[in-house]
Amino acid sequence: MGAHEYLEKYTRSLPGGALAWERTIFSRTGQWDAGELIDEVVDIAWDAFMAEFALERPGLDISYSGNYLVIRPLTVVGDDFLSLAA
Secondary structure, three states, X not given: OOXXXXXXXXXXXXXXXXXXXXXXXXXXXXXXXXXXXXXXXXXXXXXXXXXXXXXXXXXEEEEEEOOEEEEEEOOOOOOHHHHHHO
């Protein structure tokens, strides 16, 4: 099993379309370092949130909620773009 398959096994779907992983899965494996696992998590999220014929990968909002790393598609509305740039 590779890192991608390992993380897919522990992926949780949240209401609103977000994906989540328990924070402990990034430290309890000795096969991969946390950086490799984060890269794979982002790839899984891009695969899940990318439209079928899209030319660009969607922006991602990555945050912690309790004991979970949560990733949801980034939605920018009007003036919010400037606050994200800061």
